[in-house]
Amino acid sequence: MLNSDLTQQIRDKARELLESKAAECVIGYETGSDGAIARPAFIYSPDGVERLVFDDTCTHNLASYLVNRKGKATAVVLKACDARSLNVLLQEKQVARDKVYAIGVACDGIRQAVWGRPKGELQDRCKACQGHTPPIYDVLIGQPTSPDPPAPSDFSRVAEMEAKTPEERLAFWQRQFARCIRCYACRQICFGCYCQECFVERLDPEWTGIRVAPAQNQMYHIIRAFHLAGRCIACDECQRACPVDIPLSLLNRKLEEETLEMFGHRSGLSAEAQAPMATFRPEELE
Amino acid sequence: MSLSTSSPRTESARRTGQGSVLTKDGLKVWLGRLLESHRVIAPAVEDGVLFFQPVSRPQDVVLEGKTAISPKGWVHPQTEVLFRVERRDGATALESPEEPPQQVLFGVRPCDARGIKHIDKVMLAEPSDGLYARRRERTALVGLACSQAWPECFCTSLGLAPDDASDVDVMLTLAGDIFLARAVTEKGKALLELAPLEDAPAGEPAVAQLAKFPTDGLAPAMKANFDSKYWAAVADRCIHCNICTFVCADCYCFDVRDAHVGGTVERLRCWDSCQAYGFTRIAGGYERRATKGERMRQRFAHKLLYYPEQFGEPLCTGCGRCVVACPVNIDIREIIQDVLKMGVKSATARAE
């Protein structure tokens, strides 16, 4: 359902930014080819802003596109969770703050949606929303609906998994990884996976090679999850992109829980926070 | 047997004579018999995902729904060993892989069967790929007409039909609660001999109806708009993953590299994707298709221009899997229609 109020405000802001040349491009959402579900849209001229929409299918984390636009003034529509990834990118110095104009949206939640199919219920991440208001923005569209500090994360599915025996867990994950076709949609859609060359494709040294098989797939997913520890902001886009429904967010939630417990760290709440995996404190030796 | 048939629909409707009906129980009996002599690859559910996989029990076969990925991997595997390098008595020797098993791909939709035919044309063209040829020889396709179309389906726009039997060995069509079974090839005839065919009265065959959009003049339009800024504009939202090429019924590009397994070396052939950065990168680092727009254009130009020039038809069967799977909604149907809309006008503009 189109949120006409938010949509209009986004269009107005986009027009203003493009007309004043404050931004060369506005990355937002437009209605997709099934006439119902939104998709990312790159708008370069004020004439194009009428394409922009905002509704409960705007699932994509548009911060993912920022790294490739390095150096070019870009405005981007960011939901509260997506805005956390902008903070992570700033913290990791992948984007320059003055080149990004964040159109933050206080969002009411996104529904599960598959192209051409009726919309489903609220996405899991939204049911466990940690705060509807973006932690970083240049303009805020919509009314902040939740107070600070952000709500705690929901680790109930991690707990369910941990209640199983190690054998059961191993069997579960082996079955999931056996199904993986290594299309890398999970990685490519991830804001945090911006490496020029992913370890999985490196030839020298070769970590996994080109073989698509359970052990290699497992290595890919586990290493990727580790690389996202303390960085993943739980947008769950990896899991949404997976064509064979591997519950990838479960791995990320586990590492999120660990980072929270060990370092008290929640990723993306501020651009100045220290990244636990990139910071060393002498007392950690203990 | 009826000779003049005006459409695939009436054709299958007329094939309801003696010995051409399989009840649902009969189908299970047949599957059971096929399982004794063949590896049977059929749609089955795992963790809620429907995909083609080896089945061991007839009751696991699911003939409703659409698999997440085409069955092409069972003739052109995502990973296969081309040969092994062995050390024997101090000398190097190359070992060919095990002979592929006799297999039946069961419940293959007409679009997926055509996809395999498209891959055949490449892999079996001289010089033919021996390993592929041997696997293909030992593979029979039991087709299943679509009684239902999905929103992304557009096979009829590319000249197929939901009950097109041209690329399978046996064709099954649902009619009421029984299947009409028809042998299309000699291979299929041999398989059907194992089936408990009955003479039961058949219901009306259920064949999906699909809306169709025109695709005439696509290759010239692709050529005319090759240098258009359109490709870069669509590619803006592309995340250049490999999902479209891997779920595709037709995409067949591969990579070849060596892998170590214990003490031996295997030369592997694995699916690869023209969408990946590095696909055309040569040693030393030069990447010919460095931009997303060029890579995206390659995929559509291969499907809608190069392959048609080489083999006479698009490298797409309208299965629509890429449409559903693409996480950012790059929709080949939209692209086909956009390119046709741009038409050859821009070619004139280019020439001027």
Add this chain to the structure above:
Amino acid sequence: MQPYLATLKEARYITGDVKVLSVEINDPVAREAFKYAPGQFAFVSAFGVGESAVTFVSVPHRPGPLEFAIRRVGTVSAALHELDVGATLGVRGPYGNRFPLEDYRGKDILIIGGGIGMAPLRPVINYLLDHHDQYGNLTIINGARSPQDLAFAEEFETWAKAPRTRLELTVDRGDDVWKGRVALVPAVVEELKPSPANCVTITCGPPIMIRFVLQSLKKLGFADSQIVTTLEAKMKCGIGKCARCNVGEKYVCQDGPVFTFDQIATFLEGF
């Protein structure tokens, strides 16, 4: 896609990072049946790492092993460099089209090579030298970044002394002992002013060199159809199946690698 087993008979550096491998197919029947022509290529395997498409630098009419010039740039080439004499490697091919040298009979030939781009040109030169009575004058312009990077230096004397043959060496940067030309290849072309009349140019080198050589040749009146090159593209099969080496609708592995520039001008895609 299974290669012949072959043995490394000899390996020698011809520049700082280019090694010529002399390779003999083990099976005598296959060795005898293996017929190739200048311009064609083979896949050479370093088992355990992979295989690469490499042009022949030997000439088929001279007896002896197959020769490949390998520049150390990637994982496969590095592994090939590290093979000891006597080691087993793999060879499959030959693939691709060839230089139509018999069509050039009676013509002057201008060879312009840069760096490792001399590799596919070397069999052409040696073919022409061995059949010099059938051809007009031969001019060879061989350029490289530095004197040490000039490929096939061991043959310069033979080439320079051959009848109606002129060898022009040039480097981008000289050194203390280099007494020859220091100039970019296109500048040498413009200085020598070869006549386009009854002449065919065969060139190979880095894309940037090719681009400027083309401009220079056009200034001198050469038509695209008189200029021949061989393209490099990443490929995995050599037989038109892996769909990786296409430049527009042309497959470098089967339609090429040898093309004239009037053919290249019709390609949809740049290379």
